[in-house]
Amino acid sequence: MASRHIHRHRHRYTIVGIDPGTTLGLAMLDLEGKPIEVFSSKNYSIADAIRRIISRGTPLIVASDVTPTPSMVKKISKVFSSHIHELSESLTTEEKIALTKGEGYEYRNVHERDALAACIHAFKRYKRKFAQVRKKTPPDVDVEEVKALVVKGLSISAAIKSLVHSGTEEGHDACGDGGGDEDERRIDSDILQLRRAIKAKEREIEAMKEYNAALRSELDAKEHEIQDLRARMDTIRSMSRREIEEREEIRRRDREINRLRREIRVKEAENEELRKIIEELKWGKEIKNGKRIKVIKSFNRDAIQEVDKRYGFKRGEVVYLENGSGGGANTAELLARKGVSAVIYGKEMSHFAAEKFFEFGIPTFSADEIPVTVRADFAFIDARMLNERMKEWRSDRGKRRREEKRIVLSSICI
DSSP states (O other), rough: EEEEEEEOOOOEEEEEEEEESSEEEEEOOTSSOOEEEEEETOOOOHHHHHHHHHHOEEEEEEEOOOSSSOOOHHHHHHTTTOOEEEEEEEOOHHHHHHHHTSSTOOOOHHHHHHHHHHHHHHHHHHHHHHHHHHHHOOOTSSHHHHHHHTTTTTTHHHHHHHHHHHHHHHHHHHSSSSOOOOHHHHHHHHHHHHHHHHHHHHHHHHHHHHHHHHHHHHHHHHHHHHHHHHHHHHHHHHHHHHHHHHHHHHHHHHHHHHHHHHHHHHHHHHHHHHHHHHHHHHHHTSTTTEEEEEEEESSSHHHHHHHHHHHHHTTTEEEESTTSSOOOOHHHHHHTTOOSSEEEESSSSHHHHHHHHHTTTEEETTTTTSSEEEETTEEEEHHHHHHHHHHHHHHHHHHHHHHHHHHHHHHHHH
């Protein structure tokens, strides 16, 4: 907040310049063109401005540096029934700088400068007329009152006659029919001054009433603004609730969409596996006496578990070990306990694995004995050839068992 107090006492009439905005600029001159106050402040309301103007006097003229006249300036003028100094065109920056260069004119920022330039421009319009008032006004007539009436539209002579007539009536009222000595004249003069002071106070009271009315109007406007803001807040809250509900619904739907997408991917993968199986089955039918069997890529625990996880092992099925050289007795037992009925292997199988399969009664054949056609995770063999080989294997196993039993018995007899 910035302020320049030039004359601190209250003046009867003032010329007020106003620069409205976020930062208010306010300047006041007396009717001689001398600065009373130059002031600026941020977020200054109309009520604050009116209160400050009243504290310095009654505004006779209210002015702005732009045209059309801003609404704030019009409102303040209406409160005091003041004359508005209208401009044909807004003042330029150069004009405002030139106007405020005069002696005694000081300001601290552009807002104060613009307000000061506005009231100086207004004063200059009436300067010559005010000078004529001073020359023509008799000593016993109040010059400022004559100036006020002239600004309000009366000629100088009409203004003087009005005040002389008023003063004469007041004088008669005070004097009565007689009285002519010095004491009575002095008393009459005092009464006249008191009546003038009363009139000035009455004018001030009227201005205060207008000011109160303006405050009430501003208060009503603020109440309406508060109600509007509350209504807007309720609307915003309602919209926010709806938006939150909508966002939550969108998130719920997104989660459901993602779940369905994952489900679709799983189904698509399953369908792809089934498609491959169907294609392999179709391809396997082209092989004479074709039988589909599962392929185990390596003869180790992980490869066996992987096939079991993906396809499972059914009791009595045949499997093909692409590489039979990696497993031993334990691995063979693991596969045997899955319930397989026969094993075909590529490469050489270890003696320990073959013996373990033999213990479980599971025949093993090399790919040379039973040719294998591999397609991805499955292979195809000639089922008739497999059956013949298995019969031969069981027959050989029976002979071997009987021979082993005979050897055991012979050793016991000896």
